[in-house]
Amino acid sequence: MKSAIEIRDLTKSYGDVRALDGVDLDVPEGSFFGLLGPNGAGKTTFINILVGLVRKSGGEARVFGHDVEADYREARDCIGLAPQEFNVDRFFPIREVLEHKAGYHGISQADAKERADEVLKRVGIHDKRDTRFDWLSGGMKRRFMLARALITDPDLLILDEPTAGVDVQLRHELWETITDLNDRGTTILLTTHYIEEAERLCDEVAILDSGRVLEVASPDELMDRGTDDIVVQLRDPPTAVPDFAADDDRVDAVELDGSRLVVTAQQGGLVAPDVVQALDRDAHEIVDLEISRTSLEEVFVEMTRQDEGRATMEVEQ
Numbered sequence: 001m002k003s004a005i006e007i008r009d010l011t012k013s014y015g016d017v018r019a020l021d022g023v024d025l026d027v028p029e030g031s032f033f034g035l036l037g038p039n040g041a042g043k044t045t046f047i048n049i050l051v052g053l054v055r056k057s058g059g060e061a062r063v064f065g066h067d068v069e070a071d072y073r074e075a076r077d078c079i080g081l082a083p084q085e086f087n088v089d090r091f092f093p094i095r096e097v098l099e100h101k102a103g104y105h106g107i108s109q110a111d112a113k114e115r116a117d118e119v120l121k122r123v124g125i126h127d128k129r130d131t132r133f134d135w136l137s138g139g140m141k142r143r144f145m146l147a148r149a150l151i152t153d154p155d156l157l158i159l160d161e162p163t164a165g166v167d168v169q170l171r172h173e174l175w176e177t178i179t180d181l182n183d184r185g186t187t188i189l190l191t192t193h194y195i196e197e198a199e200r201l202c203d204e205v206a207i208l209d210s211g212r213v214l215e216v217a218s219p220d221e222l223m224d225r226g227t228d229d230i231v232v233q234l235r236d237p238p239t240a241v242p243d244f245a246a247d248d249d250r251v252d253a254v255e256l257d258g259s260r261l262v263v264t265a266q267q268g269g270l271v272a273p274d275v276v277q278a279l280d281r282d283a284h285e286i287v288d289l290e291i292s293r294t295s296l297e298e299v300f301v302e303m304t305r306q307d308e309g310r311a312t313m314e315v316e317q
């Protein structure tokens, strides 16, 4: 599949700070791709290089085959960006702001008007079209940021924390709008601190830490790496239970607390039937069974914490 974003050995230094330290990444065309990382990992720097706000120190960055520096105009015209900060002209009615933006990208005045109406309707704030940005509520401001990113009908939509500070209802509405765009073929690059957001929306995520890509995988693949708890409630407290850990190397631990048995295992969904069979064989009656899966958040915290440990060890050696 063709790449919407193609990154090779990308570096960026701000003085002594190595914000990006040799990033290689391919974001497939049409995908919903998440860029996750703790504060200061380099996400905004990465995005700013793609849209030409920051100059890279080394390496290559292409958007739909266009080099972000040598072919800046072509690359930039493919991208719609909704940044974290509200960098909007506050004194004009929002529809005019959109028309100016469209004009800047070479869209005719008549088309710009039509598109402005269309995107304002799409994000649900068309009735506010004559209002100044300053007078919108926080949630409406977020919607407007998305509308502005969409005004050029971009092939690549970059969303930097698009739901920061919005209520649950609006978050769900924004998710729906973005998912719909992705279903129609727009490639999405999303950064977020709400790991649940990435888990729900993204086909693939890259975990970035200290300017390096630690991992690229689907949320499911990442969650498979964590351990799950298979919690079995038995009718009667057993005197002994099968030693699941000895028989199956996916099992990490077995704990018995009265009639409650907890088997901690990788790929809990696949281990659970074996647990049930073994208990059944030994005539233990099962009253209830629940599998609690590791969340992407737990895997993310574990991975980025391990990296911290590694960094400390590297310094100490």
Ligand SMILES: Nc1ncnc2c1ncn2[C@@H]1O[C@H](COP(=O)(O)OP(=O)(O)OP(=O)(O)O)[C@@H](O)[C@H]1O
Binding pocket: 014, 017, 018, 019, 037, 038, 039, 040, 041, 042, 043, 044, 045, 046
């Ligand atoms: N203009 C700048 N001058 C100096 N250092 C900078 C500049 N911009 C970013 N940095 C540094 O580069 C590193 C990466 O910052 P960046 O903003 O890209 O991270 P981030 O992953 O977007 O963080 P956050 O999640 O907090 O927004 C940080 O150490 C930051 O302090």
